[in-house]
Amino acid sequence: MAMMAEPEIHPPPPLAGRGVYLLDDHEVVRRGLRHLLESDGLSIAGESGSARRAFRRIPALRPELVILDDDLPDGSGADVCRAIAAADPTIRCLLMTGDANEAVL
Template identity: 40%
Template sequence: MTEEIDGPIRVLVADDHAAVRAGLRLLLEAHGVEVVGEAGDGAAAIRNARALRPDVVLMDVRMPGTDGIEATRAIVADSLAQVLVLTTFDLDEYVFGAVRAGAAGFLLKTTSGPALQAAVEAVARGEGALSPEVTRRLLDRFAQTADGAPTPSPEVPGLAELTAREREVLSALGEGLSNSGIGQRMHISASTAKTHVSRVLAKLGVVSRMEAAVLARRAGLSD
């Protein structure tokens, strides 16, 4: 889902700590983002996302009962909203599960108001929300086997179906570039880049830019 958002971005905040939800609401509303609802656990996040249809769900991963990973998977599967994961640690193991579940990106809970606003806006546009440094660390971790060794001779389903142009787009996704960044690199408009990205995701059979970026790393298309 990669669409332009008309009007204020509508956000649902999911965290099991009321004080955290209140703080996030204050930060978001101070930067022009509309908080349409809150949820104290994953099950409530799913119900509220279905009822309120926000543009973005800010999702804590560690919640009682239905956790953020399961909630993310359900919300993405039903195309209810984009999901931006919040975590205390930048390489929290839960984050990897959330990205595999289709999260568009993740942020630390210590992120500043302006950075949070920028991330929410990027995710609402269907783009990832990771700094280049964190993106490299995350994707490098995904590209390793359980014992920490590089994944040998990766086979990426759907890779052979990509055109040369689409492989270039996939490489850019592996570097964490936005549609605008891809457009600048390839000398095309951001809207054309967006179209290429959508085609790449469809051919690879993935639901998020982050998943495509992981495959780019595994295929050796990005450093």
């Protein structure tokens, strides 16, 4: 009995659709992330440096992923992430922090 080879399955890139939203109050960080993601073929749906602006823009843009800093001048990234999850649970969040404190993590 001859064995048939399994067909190769190539799933689509995980973030090929609506793109990534960047939220960090440091422009140099946003610029670096943008360059890294775009060089890997991902699209940037939008970006901002404040929680207040992100609260307005993210629900309208509906990106697939939000990469956000936890320490923002007008709020916390964790609060933004909670609001995003409540508004649209299909949007994934990646929260960045430089804090090593276990309570924060």
